Amino acid sequence: SQQGEEDPQALSIQEGENATMNCSYKTSINNLQWYRQNSGRGLVHLILIRSNEREKHSGRLRVTLDTSKKSSSLLITASRAADTASYFCATLNTGGFKTIFGAGTRLFVKA
Amino acid sequence: DGGITQSPKYLFRKEGQNVTLSCEQNLNHDAMYWYRQDPGQGLRLIYYSQIVNDFQKGDIAEGYSVSREKKESFPLTVTSAQKNPTAFYLCASSTRDRGGSGANVLTFGAGSRLTVL
Numbered sequence: 375s376q377q378g379e380e381d382p383q384a385l386s387i388q389e390g391e392n393a394t395m396n397c398s399y400k401t402s403i404n405n406l407q408w409y410r411q412n413s414g415r416g417l418v419h420l421i422l423i424r425s426n427e428r429e430k431h432s433g434r435l436r437v438t439l440d441t442s443k444k445s446s447s448l449l450i451t452a453s454r455a456a457d458t459a460s461y462f463c464a465t466l467n468t469g470g471f472k473t474i475f476g477a478g479t480r481l482f483v484k485a
Numbered sequence: 486d487g488g489i490t491q492s493p494k495y496l497f498r499k500e501g502q503n504v505t506l507s508c509e510q511n512l513n514h515d516a517m518y519w520y521r522q523d524p525g526q527g528l529r530l531i532y533y534s535q536i537v538n539d540f541q542k543g544d545i546a547e548g549y550s551v552s553r554e555k556k557e558s559f560p561l562t563v564t565s566a567q568k569n570p571t572a573f574y575l576c577a578s579s580t581r582d583r584g585g586s587g588a589n590v591l592t593f594g595a596g597s598r599l600t601v602l
Contacts, residue, residue: 417528419591
């Protein structure tokens, strides 16, 4: 079963613009993570936000978490062509040991 | 450099054959995972192991088997019982984040692409 659902499925923007991706999930969570995947490669961990946190920053990344709405957003500011990749949210259920991934958002940044 | 090594990168299989995908990590992580990814989709959990000599089924374990005889190694066998094995297979391992919240931050290998002929 997939816990998270990303929106939009695909996003195309110009270099320099901001990119926003959203994730919704279904059950109580311990934390929510965002990962990036370049085509045909493994995933790379970007950022983690705990269930008791509302916002977190890392470089050009900003993540928010709203546990009452069971949703999260990932904002990439001042995007670059090198940001072109698929982005996945993943949740670790409360008391669980399984990390469950959503279907991902495919981001294309045009130079 | 610490990391996860998956092999082979590409694998072709005839119908009815079993194949084994290798996953080795030198990160000293206790937990290891196998995920399957189909084109344009997210990752689905096949099996995971929290400790040596112990493993649990994930969401799509049918047609797959694993072993965890060493901390560093978690091989996945795709058996002939798996009806649609063509996919991209990803191995991962995890540690807890520094905050000690119980998070599972996953480190992934580069993946193995299996094609059934």
